[in-house]
Amino acid sequence: MATSAAVQTSGRAGMSGAEARLACRSGAIPGSTAGVADGYVQANLAVFPESLADDFRRFAARNPKACPVIGESRPGSRAIPDLGLDLDLATDVPAYRVWRDGAVVAERAEVADLWRDDLVAFAIGCSFSFEAAMAEAGLPLRHVEMGVRVPMYRTTIPCAPAGPFAGPMVVSMRPLTPAQAIRAVEITxxxxxxxxxxxxxxRSDLIGIADLGKPDYGDPVRIGPDEIPVFWACGVTPQSVIAAARPAFAITHAPGCMLVTDRLNADFAVDLAPASAMA
Structure with missing residues (x-):
């Protein structure tokens, strides 16, 4: 099953962002978007009533590693034109989670009937976007190889609070050799x-992860004897925070099931000056 899923996903790598969204909208991509539409930015989704939008905006600004906002909708709108012209926030994610009072009450393929005039959507940068650069450099992506969702874990790393929003950072994990990890730091x-x-x-225990084989979100992956777990801040962090803040209503993507945009990963790359140049 995992092998066939990996092959199927690899065949979707050449899609454009718009083609990937249409495939999600039609149900042709019902699960993880890892390895889909290589080169195009993917985004996590967090949707709140307008009454909570200012607080979440502040929360994201205070926690840019975990919640880098790359787009925001107008109240009631299902579009973020800067991320894609033919983009529907209520239908173009493979799977959504519906939250009430801090608990997931449904997971659905679309949420058009739940969209309200007061909802504000935040698109949050996703680590899938830098995976193309990692793959191009020859670094392994175990979850893509196995055809499963990237493993994600709640940690003991606290986020800076804002209004009702507070809680622990969520991280995604990719196993790499120490030499590969150094290269991954440079690339990402x-x-x-x-x-x-x-x-x-x-050392996963230092950030509160007791068992790498039991992720809080996503799926476990194989870690080789010469590999170490490498952890990135994750855009699923808002879901951990929603569970703690318990807002009356919210919508998010299901972990691993992202919004594929028309923006290119290259648009978000920055040149880092070498240490010698900064001396």
Whole structure:
């Protein structure tokens, strides 16, 4: 099953962002978007009533590693034109989670009938966006190889609070050899708008993860004897925070099931000056 899923996903790597959204809208991509539409920015989704939008905006600004906002809708709108012209926030994510009072009450393929005039959607940068650069450099992506969702974990790393929003950072994990991890730091550090460089290496117990084989979100992946776990801040963090803040209503993407945009990963890359140039 995992192998066939990996092959199927690899065949979608050449899609454009618009083609990927149409495939999600039609149900042709019902699950993880890892490895889909290589080169195009993917985004996590967090949708709140307008009464909470200012607080979440402040929360995101105070926690840019975990919640780098790359787009925001107008109240009631299902579009973010800067991210794609033919983009429907209520139908173009493969799977959505519906939250009431801090608990998931449904997981659905679309949420058009739940969209309200007061809802504000935040698109948050996703680490899938820098994975194309990692793959191009020859670094392995175990969850893509296995055809499963990237493993994600709640940590003991606290987020800076804002209004009702507070809670622990969520991280995604990719196993790499130490040499590969150093290269991954260099590569992903060029993408601060999609989480940037890792926040932790190796000792998972130091950030409150008791068992790497039991992720809080996503699926476990194989870790080789010569590999260490490498952790990046994750855009699923708002879901951990929603569970703690318990807003009356919210909508998010299901972990691993992202909004594919028309923006290019290259648009978000920055050039980092070498240490010698900064001396």
């Amino acid at each position: 550090g060029r993408y601060p708008a999609v989480h940037g460089a890792p926040v932790h290496l190796a």
